[in-house]
Amino acid sequence: MAFIPELRVHGVSGTLPRDMLYTDPLPRDQVGWTRVYRRRIQSDSPEAFRWGGVTSGAAITAFWLLLLPFALANTAGWMAAPRAWRVPFVSLIRLACLMLTGIFVLEAVTVIVDLPWHRLGGPAPIVSAIPLIGDTLADLVEWAWVNPRWIGALLMMASLLVMVVLTMVASRSHFEKRSTAFRRVWSPAIDALVAEGEDPRDLTVQATSPSDPSMWGRPPTADRLARLHVSFGIALIGLAAAAIASGGVENLPNTPTGLLTLALVAVVIVATLFAQTATGYGVVDRIIAWLPIVSVAASASGLAAFVLSDAQPSRHLPGLHDLVFILVAVLGASVLLAFVCGFSARPIALMVIGGMAGGGLGAGLAMAAERGLGTGSALPNGFGWFAAASLFGFLLIAAVFAIRFAWMGRRSLHPDRHDPRAVGLPMQALRETVPAVEAAFDVLVVALAGVVAVVVAFRWPDLFGQQLPAIDQEPFSPWLGYAATCLFVTIVLMITLAFALMRRGRQAVTTIIGGAAMLAVARFGVPGTRVLGIPLDLGTFPSVAAAVAVLLPASFIITRIIGGLRNEDKRRGVGIIWDLAGMWPRWYHPFAPPPYGPRVVTDLRTEVERRLGQDDMMLFAAHSQGSVLASVVIRQLDDDQQSRLAYLTYGSPVERLYRRLFPAHFTSEWIAGLRTELEGARGLRWRNLYRRTDPIGGRIDGVADLEPIDDVGRSHSSYELEPEYDLARDAIWRLLTLPQ
Secondary structure (H helix, E strand, C coil): CCCCCEEEECCCCCCCHHHHHCCCEEEEEEECCEEEEEECCCCCCCEEEECCHHHHCCHHHHHHHHHHHHHHHHHHHCCCCCCCCHHHHHHHHHHHHHHHHHHHHHHHHHHHHHHHHHCCCCCHHHHHHCCCCCCCCHHHHHHHHHCCHHHHHHHHHHHHHHHHHHHHHHHCCCCCCHHHHHHHHHCCCHHHCCCCCCCCCCHHHCCCCCCCHHHHCCCHHHHHHHHHHHHHHHHHHHHHHHHHHHCCHHHHHHCHHHHHHHHHHHHHHHHHHCCCCCCCCCHHHHHHHHHHHHHHHHHHHHHHHHHHCCCCCCCCCCCHHHHHHHHHHHHHHHHHHHHHHHCCCHHHHHHHHHHHHHHHHHHHHHHHHHHHHCCCCCCCHHHHHHHHHHHHHHHHHHHHHHHHHHHHHHHHHCCCCCCHHHHHHHHHHHHHCHHHHHHHHHHHHHHHHHHHHHHHHHHHHHCCCCCCCCCCCCCHHHHHHHHHHHHHHHHHHHHHHHHHHCCCHHHHHHHHHHHHHHHHHHHHCCCCCEECCEECCCCCHHHHHHHHHHHHHHHHHHHHHHHHHHCHHHHHHHHHHHHHHCCCCCCCCCCCCCCCHHHHHHHHHHHHHHHHHHCCCEEEEEECHHHHHHHHHHHHCCHHHHHCEEEEEECCCHHHHHHHHCCCCCCHHHHHHHHHHCEECCEECEEEECCCCCCCCCCCCCCEEECCCCCCCCCCCCHHHCHHHHHHHHHHHHHHHCCC
């Protein structure tokens, strides 16, 4: 067959060009932030469009793991059902995102201010512990010790650096210069909110189609949200200082500074709820334009009140944990109301997972700081309950998968044990577990409602200043331990049963031995084992929950960040998260990592238009997440360009996952429109490849599917090596080249 001008687009994990073309390639040219590669020898061979550098190319992307809760929260906003009450759903999701930002800031205050200042009894032990500092700055330390509130104020100001970093993230874009974007966050000029030619309306209220170029832009609402979140974080730092100065949150309305800061926080919350103004340049915009500057003034007044107060270093920081409790309660209430308005548990479950990830990281860093500073454990009792809830959520989802795995294992009783399709049975189980996990999400949302109700009811008689009961006391610890053990044993038995049904005795025995070993470790611990410098003193349910849900995830995130700074391969491993959660524009949370979707869609469309201008026809071959981006690009082309295009997808999640997870955007009608645009007089110029062992890719309605037999366990990768790939490519190319 004649030469086929083929352009391949990779999926998640930033696949390298040599793994797309199966040779050592050369870069042909660079399109914006992406590159196109070709083989060294054959000039008429397929070319590879690589966009993975956008999510994992720079070393700074290693730090994006710290922003994982914000990325998941932003993605959750795009998951509303088409029939949802969009205006209240959008408002409530944005309110929940605002609370996540507040919790993040207060966790930073806990680590930077609460632990070093209050829990050490003052700054002197810190300064004297630093080599070569005690003698050099002895006089300064002595002066500061007379009024330790100056040191506390300096630590408060240091926590403002967190907001500086988040502001830089919010202003970072793959399109604009940093200075221009920074102005859109801080300038009080009203025209800074809307650039020339932009639509001032909030497009998120509408169920925007991915083929609409305006969806991939940066709407003014994103800049409004950036200003609101920056203002909220800065105001909370001032509010925390005012709470310490007044002796607690309940005393804030009795002081001028506390009352004004509370009023500012209330204005930010109301403005967030009404950020989707339909006209632009209204009263809300004029208020939002000045909020960052006003919040700096309010925070400064709170710090001044703190310095002038008679607050002294003590074991517990008054008011800080109460502020966290209030934000968590508002977060829980807003996501539950969003569930009512959105008619789906998926976005809410994603918000909960994001909150657990952020809470686990904050608690882990706080525990490590306490250990490093030698203050012992003084975290509030709520952290223990948070760890327990996270552990049970993980065990619940794992149990759903294990039961589904065992149910699928019975299939191997009928076919021959050497049937190639049985090679990837675990992956098939993972593939078919998605609906069951969604049911588990419904249970998770109901459990969240119960937890919020119980916690508020417990603290209602004395809302402030009262902690939850300790989780390690009777009867909580023993019964929770029994329940967790039963769930874990169920998981081990179901996986063992599945392997036994598949006649895999070695894996079944290994599962039993591994499960027993994990139970032994949980009961007796491993002497000398440390995580983040903290010894794993296991043996009780609270200690196991803290290790599994707090210390291990926090350690994983920190080690991946350090490893990612040094090694691009490790950044690509972490980049899988951003490939999945970072595609969508920041219409809900402005502190999510810069989205790659708008940049890659723009560059990919530019490359396709260039090739169609150079060649009469081309074949577009897209794998996994690349097929999502390629489908969006095809729908944005004009009729003439679409008529000269053939399309091959493999391992594509467009129908199986995206239509289910983002039903308001990747609708059945949208996919049908893509088929119509690729329909010719001789048939549909679109073929799709998938494997039963592929947990991501699947069938596409109305498209001819080819199913390679996975006899070597390739699962989601290496479709280009299958003979079905060549058959599908040749078939659609003939349809494109034959006379109409």
